[in-house]
Amino acid sequence: MQVIKYMFQPHGDERGQLISLEEFNDIPFRIKRVYFMYDTLEGVVRGHHAHKSLEQILVCIHGSCKIRLDNGTESKVIPLEKPYEGLYVPNSMWREMFDFSPDAVLLVFASEIYDEKDYIRDYDEFKRYIESENKHESI
Ligand code: T46
Numbered sequence: 001m002q003v004i005k006y007m008f009q010p011h012g013d014e015r016g017q018l019i020s021l022e023e024f025n026d027i028p029f030r031i032k033r034v035y036f037m038y039d040t041l042e043g044v045v046r047g048h049h050a051h052k053s054l055e056q057i058l059v060c061i062h063g064s065c066k067i068r069l070d071n072g073t074e075s076k077v078i079p080l081e082k083p084y085e086g087l088y089v090p091n092s093m094w095r096e097m098f099d100f101s102p103d104a105v106l107l108v109f110a111s112e113i114y115d116e117k118d119y120i121r122d123y124d125e126f127k128r129y130i131e132s133e134n135k136h137e138s139i
Contacts, residue, residue, distance in 0.1 A: 001074040006057065006086035019084055021109070028088070029055050029111040036107040040065075040100035047096040049121045052129070055111040057086040058097075063104030070094035072130035080106070092133060094126050 008026060010017040023031045037046065047068075058067060060080035067078045071093055078087055086109075089095055097106065112118065120126045 001069070001071050001076055003069065003076055003078055004088035005078065006088065008059075008084045008086060010084050017083075021086075027057050027086075027109050031109050031111070032113050033110040034108065035110070036061075036105055037097075038062075038105045040104060040106075042100075042102070044100065045096050045098040048094075048123075049119050050094045050126045050129070051091050051118050052120065053091050053112060054115075054118050055091055056089045057109040058089060059083065059086045059107045059109075061105050061107045063101035064099070065097055065101065065104045065106055066099040068094075068096040068098070070096075072127055092130060094123065 006026065008019045008021060010019050012018075021027055023029065040046065058080060061083045064079065064081040067080060067087055067089075069076050069078065069089065075094075080087060100106070120129055
């Protein structure tokens with residue numbers, strides 16, 4: 001399973017660091033929505049879903065957290081610990097976010113506006129969805 005992590009270029013000088021992210025240049029899609037989560041309680045696991053179409057880039061701009069990505073056959077855990085690392089999460093990928101440090105701020109760039117119909121929130125349904133997608137691809 002291929003995991004794509006972007007390393008953004010900080011514009012550092014004697015005052016500190018600045019990162020600028022532009023759609024299509026640094027983020028590989030048109031950014032239609034930005035959201036972030038913070039004050040995540042210890043032991044909490046967020047996510048537990050996949051998206052049919054949505055693509056996203058996750059950046060832990062403060063603190064740290066871990067992301068589990070699962071494509072239906074393989075699963076990987078990716079730590080996010082630096083504000084210049086962006087994890088690309090494609091569509092049809094189950095995700096869970098966990099191990100948030102108390103100061104973690106997880107910023108997300110999303111390719112679509114919020115749409116509950118795009119979510120698959122049941123893992124067995126996700127597996128069936130992946131299988132049907134693979135069938136279509138092999139025809
Ligand atoms: C994802 C992971 C990484 C909105 O009203 N608008 C929004 O844009 C979002 C993202 C959420 N919401 C509402 C829906 C729920 O009532 O905020 C509440 C929490 O959302 P959810 O339980 O879906 O949050 P997470 O952390 O489980 O998942 C979120 C995104 O929903 C999801 O697309 O990939 O972060």
